[in-house]
Amino acid sequence: MIVGDSKPLEEILEMIQDKEKVLVLGCRGCVTVCNVGGEKEVGILATMLRIARKKAGLAPTVDERTIERQCDPEYIEELAEVAEGYDAIISIACGVGPQFMSERYPKVPVYPGINTTFIGGALEHGVWSERCQSCGNCLVHNFGGLCPIARCSKSIMNGPCGGSANKKCEISPDVDCIWHLIVEKMAGMGRLKELERVWPVKNWITSRDGGPRKRVREDLKQ
Amino acid sequence: MRLQYPTNIKIIQLPCSGRVDILHMLKSFEDGADGVYVAGCMEGDCHFLTGNFKARRKVNYLKGVLAALGIEPERVEMFNMSSAEGPRFAQVAREFTAKIKELGPSPVKKAKAA
């Protein structure tokens, strides 16, 4: 899933400081699953905004709504009748949300309420970790199922580097050296020899470095 | 035991302190509460096993939210007490009220009055 983090309240307040009618818009997709943008968080953020505005002596209108997904136009369309009645919409979805919203409702300023952080998964309730960098060319099977692109600080294909010490990456004692784990895992599977293969420099063209990406499936297109 | 405590404490009954939602507490501040506290069972004695631990975590989270809003985090607290501890209930009610009185009315209300 796409994992995000709530924007600091201060930042959101600054975005909407001169806006009277505000809508907080949630998404039932990834951000609900990672407990940052579902109906509950919409309620919390909206209440926080109302409190902040009350505190500032303003008469606030902060409405709440949560739609199925903000990354599909049909769901965005559900707001057609109300969207333009707002002076501002705060989208608490991944970065797709504010863009789809702005594209559909160009007259209403749409602000992001979430910082989209990474593609990852839950290690336990309340803990998420990055697993994928969407490089466009998946090779994890060569590394014992562990991705050196997303999980090595330097995304190196032939590791570990000299910064690996005590299973940890030199950038922080909280970050595992994925290459240490890859070697351990492959050794455990008796496949250490496979790591002797020297990987050529990765072609990043499939990744973001090749420019914004778009995917078309002719068979599905109507 | 009929131990006396200030009249401004109003109790909302829940089946377990684990039922309390951050939203419930936050809305109270929006609606004009000067302070909110959760009274849960003693740690290790939750009738529903772990509800009181969940409540404490939520209260701690809410303290951060209040701080971000410029509201004193001490306005929300979690207390553990057993149903046999009437004196502790009254004492907490008195002490919490005294603390809130010291802090004065909630900044949310002050602005409203202004």
Place this chain on the structure above:
Amino acid sequence: MLKKVTRVFDENKRFSPEYDEKSTQEIAADMVIKAIGQRTDLSFLGDKSPLEVSPRGTIVADQLTMATNLPGVFAGGDVVTGPWIAIGAVAAGREAAISIDRFFKGEDLAAGREKMKLLPEDEQDYNPIPKNIEQAPRAHMDFRGAEDRRHDFAQFELGLTPEQVAAEGERCLNCGICCECYQCVEVCKAKAPAHDQVAKDLNLNVGSVILAPGFDPFDPSIFETYSYSKHPNVLTSMEFERVLSASGPYQGHLQRPSDGAEPKKIAWLQCVGSRDINHCDNGYCSAVCCMYAIKEAVIAKEHSHEPLDTAIFYMDMRTYGKDFEKYYDRAREEHGVRFIRSRVHTIDPIDGERLRIEYATEDGEAKAEQFDMVVLSIGLQTGPEAIETAKRLDIDLTKYHFTETSSFAPVGTNRPGIFACGSFAGPKDIPQAVMEASAAAGIASIDLAESRGTLTKEVVYPLEKDISGQSPRVGVFVCNCGINIGGIVDVPAVRDYASTLPYVAFVDDNLFTCSQDTQAKIKNAIEEHNLNRVVVASCSPRTHEPLFQETIREAGLNKYLFEMANIRDQDSWVHQGEPEKATAKAKDLVRMAVAKAALVEPLHQVDLDLTKAAVVIGGGVAGMNAALNLADSGYPVHLVEKTDTLGGNARFLLNTWKGEPIAPYVEDLAAKVQNHAGINLHLNSQLTHAKGFVGNFVSTIKTPQGDLSVEHGVAVLATGGHESKPSEYLYGQNQAVVTSLEFDAELKGDPDLPKKMEAVAFVQCVGSREPERPYCSRLCCTHSVESAIKVKENNPEAQVYILYRDVRTYGVREDLYKKAREHGVLFIRYKLEQKPEVAANGQRLTVNAIDHVLGRPVTFDVDRLVLAAAIEPNQVKELAEAFKTPLNAEGFFLEAHMKLRPVDFASEGLYLAGLAHFPKPMDEAIAQANAAAGRALTVLAKDQIRVGGVVATVDPSKCSVCLTCVRTCPYGVPKIKDGAAFIEVASCYGCGACAAECPGKAITLQHFTDAQILAKEKAAFN
């Protein structure tokens, strides 16, 4: 001048002196003291009163009717009799009243009347003094000496000493007799006192009787040297519990009784009234005091503001219960409770408030310390009333006054159908007492199986009204609760205020809303005003909600269409000094309740059928007993045993601690199980999967014949444990080193084996009470002591040593310890950090240890070294996963509550028994098995289980399948089913944790919905 007295009494023997005025005598004196009497003062009559007055100055009245010479005027009391007793005046008043009544009615005053006289003894209206009460003389106060008294008029009575006052107080018989003044009836607005109620003898036909009279705490007054009755700072442990209690005399503040100062040092003395046949006859160990003393010390430290020093003086630290040893370790290592192995002889009060204790350290050094308080850890004993009850019922008691029971029927007595549980059947702690209580219920239900349900009555309710689509019409009933609420809160004002609230269609106030006539009024109001919600503003929902719910059900409303405002416990009682604010708060509370009431919806509980069958896992003694108890109570049982034999560990045991041979019992038990038509036995089988919930489990049993799917309503897990294999003391390397069970097997094979031996040593705590297994295995001390006695009885010449850390022959097992010492068994204590050393010496072994008395190393040779190896639970990971039952750190099953629910799992319908719970001797395993059966029967005896009501429900359209509920439910109830979370109604406990966590707000806790809670919250402010 004195004149001669010619007469003292008159002809009626009344004091009426006459004098000879002429015969006088003169005496010179410095001071004259007049001894004055009393006489009537009739001056109010005036000079010309026609009322006849006697020469003595009293009014003349008829002795029978109290009539004077003037019709309509009556007289009585001292004015008639002269000075006399008060009770005589009371009698005269009553007689006069009767006469006045007759006078007004125009009747004859005297006709048919007799002078009042004492009733014959058997007609007198007072409770006779019980015969067993000893006569205690009245206390007599001292007088000042005559010489001293000559000089002044100061009081010559010196008063009673404080001790005499206390003794006088003790003379009160507390007879509690009522003088029938009816003042209680007068003040009670509910007219609750019923003076016509008297004790009645009831004859009940019952199938069984369970005795649970409990214990009396030992009274330590007889220990002269402990100063208990003399010094306020010497307390019993029970009294100290009160000191620590928030509702105790000091509101939970730790303080010294003598002066209220916070103590800095407290000592506990163990075994007061236990393990003692010198001061009392309680030779047994009271089984609970070690643990409660540690608890009290730890809590006292937590309560103390200053660092508190606590010292426990003990003989053996007996923390043999589940997780007790860990508590002992923490008390010692983390809380710094001092443990001093010494029996204290004397507590010396010293100057000021303190107490001095002299004791000998383990090294034999004499020491003395001063304490602010000393707590006597008093033992448990059967009270005289319980002994009396036993006599009346012909129940045999032991010499210690506990019920005489067999190890194989631990809650039985000598009379079939009469059972005993708790400390009446021997001293024990709470979990064991709770187990025995359930066990007694379980066993009793066998005899009652046929008559089950024959005396129950069913309540019939009217058809529930359909309120769907109706706008809320709320009725508010405000209660005065006599003066409890009405005395502080302005109830009519609250009632009138309620009528202004939205949706309120009817208001009323009542003196007692809970009274029967008010229930009728509420029902009428519902009918007349077409109410569809009811709010009662009164007391606590904890006590009264069910009553009012019942009332509205009787009026055809769903019981959830009800809300309470607690304006008593939360208002009038706790704001007594602020009536105006209390009234305002009552209005707030009513407004909050009405706000929620407007949103409450009818909820429908559903009755599910259940499978009246049980699965019992484990064919040991615990499993077999549970299976038999259930099958004998009329329910089919699947008994699953993983091996090919029934009996478990019991097959390897010789005797119980009471000496009963185990083999015949186990054979008989196994035969009963095998031949029981209601028991489906699966040998060589295991339960691999389980799904469902209480009443409706479906499990897969892997049998040699293939997988079997079994439907059942409950399951008892009695998977047992085993003796661990030691890794020390040359075990496995030397033939002469054996475990307790192996030694039992040797003795079974050759009962005369001890005759062939010169010396045997037992080593205790082998693998127990160590970091690796931080628990006491509970049964090994008794087992080794028992084996040691066996050796000595067979060969008195043999040297028998027991190397121990603490001898934990708890309860009445203490007698065995005493017997072993009498047989000459040598007990040598060792410390964990100084374990005995063992070396091979030809066919024999040489043991090296430190003698704790001499403090010197001792060396001796033995023919056998018996290791009391730790008891471990059997591996049950898969079973635990199948039923989602938790295990503790050591792999034992974890019950729902260590003290209060010792045989239940947190999940309903699942129970545990035997060694899978914790090491225990056979009698306790049997009790726990019967307890598990008893608990399981509470489910099986029902025809249906009612589910629903306050439970969580999922709106699948809002569910993001995020797993938050699955991960946060404390009971593991939510599952993902058909693309959304699913919460099984029957399994949900209704705590609402999932509703509070759900990020999509897809989960609602019925009756405590967000909308309802927030409406109440919002109403609190305006």
